Amino acid sequence: MCANKVSSPIDEQVLPSLKAGDRVLISGTIYTARDAAHKRMSEALQKGEDLPFNIKGQTIYYVGPTPAKPGQIIGSAGPTTSGRMDKYTPSLLDRGLKGMIGKGYRSQEVIDSMKKNKAVYFAAIGGSGALIARSIKSMEVIAYEDLGPEAIYKLTVENFPAVVIIDNEGTDWYQVGKEQFKKQADQ
Amino acid sequence: MRTITYKEIVERVSKMCQEANFDLGQDVVEAFQSALKNESSETGKDILEQLILNADIAKSERVPMCQDTGVSVFIVEVGQDCHIAGGSIYNAINEGVKKGYEEGYLRHSIVDHPITREKSKGYNTPSIIHIELVPGDEIVIHMSAKGGGSENMSSLKMLKPSDGLEGIKKYILDTVAMAGPNACPPLVVGVGIGGNFERCAYLAKKSLFRPIGHRSERPELAQLEIELMEEINKLGIGPQGMGGNTTALDVKIEIEPCHIAALPVSVNLNCHASRHKEVRL
Numbered sequence: 001m002c003a004n005k006v007s008s009p010i011d012e013q014v015l016p017s018l019k020a021g022d023r024v025l026i027s028g029t030i031y032t033a034r035d036a037a038h039k040r041m042s043e044a045l046q047k048g049e050d051l052p053f054n055i056k057g058q059t060i061y062y063v064g065p066t067p068a069k070p071g072q073i074i075g076s077a078g079p080t081t082s083g084r085m086d087k088y089t090p091s092l093l094d095r096g097l098k099g100m101i102g103k104g105y106r107s108q109e110v111i112d113s114m115k116k117n118k119a120v121y122f123a124a125i126g127g128s129g130a131l132i133a134r135s136i137k138s139m140e141v142i143a144y145e146d147l148g149p150e151a152i153y154k155l156t157v158e159n160f161p162a163v164v165i166i167d168n169e170g171t172d173w174y175q176v177g178k179e180q181f182k183k184q185a186d187q
Numbered sequence: 188m189r190t191i192t193y194k195e196i197v198e199r200v201s202k203m204c205q206e207a208n209f210d211l212g213q214d215v216v217e218a219f220q221s222a223l224k225n226e227s228s229e230t231g232k233d234i235l236e237q238l239i240l241n242a243d244i245a246k247s248e249r250v251p252m253c254q255d256t257g258v259s260v261f262i263v264e265v266g267q268d269c270h271i272a273g274g275s276i277y278n279a280i281n282e283g284v285k286k287g288y289e290e291g292y293l294r295h296s297i298v299d300h301p302i303t304r305e306k307s308k309g310y311n312t313p314s315i316i317h318i319e320l321v322p323g324d325e326i327v328i329h330m331s332a333k334g335g336g337s338e339n340m341s342s343l344k345m346l347k348p349s350d351g352l353e354g355i356k357k358y359i360l361d362t363v364a365m366a367g368p369n370a371c372p373p374l375v376v377g378v379g380i381g382g383n384f385e386r387c388a389y390l391a392k393k394s395l396f397r398p399i400g401h402r403s404e405r406p407e408l409a410q411l412e413i414e415l416m417e418e419i420n421k422l423g424i425g426p427q428g429m430g431g432n433t434t435a436l437d438v439k440i441e442i443e444p445c446h447i448a449a450l451p452v453s454v455n456l457n458c459h460a461s462r463h464k465e466v467r468l
Contacts, residue, residue: 021429023230036304066254066294075292076245076254081336081369103427104336104369125234125427126336126371127460128241129254148306149254149294161237163230163429174368177430181228182423185432 003161009057010098010120018120018164020173025159026122030059030101031142034080036150038088045091052143052152055092059099064149066129074139074155076129079103082121086110093117101162105174115170122162135160189266189324191468193273199466200283200328204259205291207332207462208251211242214399215436215461222373222426222433231431235373238426238459249291253460256293257332259284259314262396266323280328281312296335317389325467329396332462337374340366343388343453355380355452356415362454363419363435368428371458375399376419376438379453381445391455394439396463403440412438436461 006018008028018024031053033041041051062082066075082102089100090113098119103126106114114121124132138156145151165173216239223235245252261280271279288295288311297307307313342362346354359378366374379390402409415438425431436459445451 021230023233064254064294064296066251066256067292069250069292072250075294076251078254080255081339083369103371105367123368123427123429125237125241126368127253127334127458128237130244130248130250130252131237131241133250134244163427165429173430174428177228177230177425178367178423178428180423181425181430181432182421184227185421185423 008059008099010059011057012098012118015098015118015120015168018167020164020167020171020176022164024122024162024164026059026101026162027158027160028156030061030155030157032061032063032065032153032155034062034064034150035084036147037144037152038085040144042088042091051095053154056096057098058096059101060092060097061155062100062102066149072133074133074136077133077136078129079124079126082106089113093119106166111166111170111172114166114168118168120164120168121166123165124160124162132160189269190272191269191326193271193279195468196271196276196279196326197283197286199468200280200330201287201290203328203330203464203466204284204287204293204332207330207464208256208291208293209249210246211252211460212398212463215459216242218399218436219459222436226426226431226433228425228429228431230429231426231433234426234429235433251293253334254294255296255334255336256288256311257334257462258297259311260331260333260392261314261316262329262393263316263318264321264327265318266325267320268324269326276318277316280316281309281314284312284314285310328466328468330464331396334371334458334460337370337456337458340370341391341453341455343384343451345384346450346452348448348450350450355450356418358452359415359454360418360422363456364422364424366456367424370456371460372424372428373426373433373436373459375457375461376415376435377455377457378438378440379455380440380442380451382443382451383445383449384451386443387451387453388455390441390443391453394441395455395457395461397439398463399437399461408440408442412440
């Protein structure tokens with residue numbers, strides 16, 4: 001597999017080189033958050049409080065892992081459906097969030113905010129949680145521990161496999177890829 | 188009258204919950220391998236290869252193939268000539284799920300209250316349990332670990348009888364197209380037609396318990412399953428919605444009689460992690 005290497009936190013300078021449809025391997029630091037953590041972060045922002053981590057340049061991975069077995073760093077850890085986070089996402093992009101990893105469609109509001117703020121949306125392979133866990137090298141809870149699998153964890157990842165779905169110009173690979181193969185089927 | 192004990196049900200259910208999450212059925216793995224030969228998208232092939240590798244890791248290391256270890260859904264055929272000793276079958280199944288999910292390090296994914304989102308205190312329980320009373324003195328437990336992503340993209344509609352077969356096909360194709368990447372394709376598409384509102388949804392769910400490649404016993408439905416599968420695979424959605432010709436691994440249809448004014452149709456989508464196990468007591 002031919003894939004570009006991407007480091008997280010993400011340098012804004014590299015964003016133009018990440019095009020919808022590119023296969024990538026992500027290394028560095030990423031933060032987990034799904035439904036409940038997003039709701040809490042949004043409530044914190046509404047109250048004028050700080051987010052539990054400095055979000056500038058960072059990547060959020062939408063995941064709620066299974067509990068680690070003894071000796072494991074993390075349990076199975078594939079992506080969950082990103083669309084459920086759409087409501088909360090533009091306010092995080094406005095504060096400097098640069099990367100998101102999940103699966104599935106994003107709303108037009110999120111795509112518009114990504115173009116405005118310059119950010120990238122990656123998809124990991126849904127349902128390959130056992131394989132993805134191999135690219136996670138450390139895991140540390142940093143906020144909302146009471147949420148269990150929905151808490152915010154700081155992960156160190158090495159060569160985490162993903163595909164650029166929506167690039168910083170707003171091109172959506174789900175639409176492009178589907179049309180390409182639909183045309184083939186129609187011929 | 189044959190006696191089956193509460194404890195035996197707990198133990199067998201506990202084990203099947205773990206097996207369902209660690210060991211993807213051979214029918215699904217073979218469907219991946221067969222899809223890999225026909226897939227024309229390079230990214231699609233790569234995804235199918237990773238799914239085969241993922242299933243291998245899960246099985247050999249006894250870890251869940253997906254972090255969404257699902258809601259446990261049971262269809263239990265209870266022979267009317269058997270006696271369950273030591274407690275209710277519902278409690279036995281839930282105790283088995285709790286034990287299996289805790290001991291197997293599977294994720295607890297249930298909230299007790301759908302509005303307040305308060306987390307359930309029983310580890311990944313209550314389960315969804317359907318009991319069918321059948322002749323004989325055996326109990327056959329069919330279990331599915333059903334993921335949330337594909338369940339969320341499922342749908343039910345009360346069509347008009349005048350919509351006919353064309354209306355039914357359109358509704359199924361529209362549901363799969365709308366689900367796109369969200370339901371984690373390649374999918375197993377379960378379809379229920381007829382019955383009434385609640386029965387129709389159950390038929391779609393029940394159809395998903397049939398192994399991949401097993402056609403309906405009714406020739407007209409078997410034909411429709413094949414036809415729909417071809418149509419779905421022309422949508423271009425592909426593995427994980429990234430484009431390709433493997434959108435569905437299979438289509439299953441179950442029907443039942445219905446009211447003269449009605450044509451209920453439901454589509455229950457299953458992600459590629461189609462986790463189904465069966466035990467016979």
